[in-house]
Amino acid sequence: MEPSRISRPFFRRGPDYRMGEDRSFAEVRAQFALAGVKVGAWVSSEEQQLAANLVFDALADLAWVMKVPPELLGLRGNLQLAFGTRGQRNVQAHYEPATRILALAKNAGAGALAHEFWHAFDHHIARHLYPDAGPRELASHLWLTERRQHPHPLNQKLSALLQTVLLSRDAMEPSDYVRRAIALDEQRSSLYFSQPTELLARAFESWVQDSAEITNHYLVSGTQKSTAAKQGAFPQGEHRRRCAMAFADYFSALGAALSGG
Structure with missing residues (x-):
């Protein structure tokens, strides 16, 4: 099986929102008031756990920088997140206005979340x-x-x-x-x-x-x-x-x- 690039660490400096504990994608959905979270069938349980922690921290950091309540990132419950599914060839991440889905590639979505969130916000506003x-x-x-x-x-x-x-x-x-x-x-x-x-x-x-x-x-x-x-x-x-x-x-x-x- 192809090794997952999300297994490598990503440098981060910021508050410990999770208090050292794991978070699930269900908790990501609840914390940021997302419409839903879809995870690809080929994402292993280990990859899913690591990704959920990374996404939770990233969205919490984004809310911190923006100085907005975490639930704003769900764009009034309209934004959906997809991880490891709905991929597009040679694309790290993308936002689909028709479905209001922000999709992150399993092996190449890192670093693109802020960019794609702006597209979602730009559409919403x-x-x-x-x-x-x-x-x-x-x-x-x-x-x-x-x-x-x-x-x-x-x-x-x-x-x-x-x-x-x-x-x-x-x-x-x-x-x-x-x-x-x-x-x-x-x-x-x-x-x-x-x-x-x-x-x-x-x-x-x-x-x-x-x-x-x-x-x-x-x-x-x-x-x-x-x-x-x-x-x-x-x-x-x-x-x-x-x-x-x-x-x-x-x-x-x-x-x-x-x-x-």
Whole structure:
């Protein structure tokens, strides 16, 4: 049988939420208010236990960085998690808007959870930001269409976040981050790096990885020293810091609103 890559340790620095005890995927579902968890038939019991612990810690770390209640990650009970099933060739992880499933590959999903969670959140929040959003549309894509937004203080912060990532400081032209992404796509004759949904996902995972409080390589990796990072695929320098401030401002306000603060 193929050795599982999830058997190797992933560096992590953060609170001991589990108090040294194992957690099951049932407990992952309950703790983060997920709609469900599906585990592939070819995932052994040992692999499943290790993965449940890794996912529990990763989601708890994500909630910690975002400063939101853990149950927010379930996106009002709409998000499902799949592990070791629904895999796609050469894909670490992916999010399916049609089914609202975030799927992690058994042997290659590590480091992609934060990125894919943003896609799920981007999809979930679209109908709150845009009343006429379609069932599969994402907020970051709709933002560029200048469609009518639902007026709300949180939506104003979200719109400011999107603007910070995608536009220059004076909001008159694309940010340097967007320009680099366009250049990367031109080099590859593809359309991936410069898609607004991907631009926001990479900016989000950069913020998560830069956290001074948490380090979790199962949750996120590669935004600082990877080949893609060296090629400019992630926000850099002063712009990266402004993006981080915008993410922190929005999610701290969202967390406070959900906590009644």
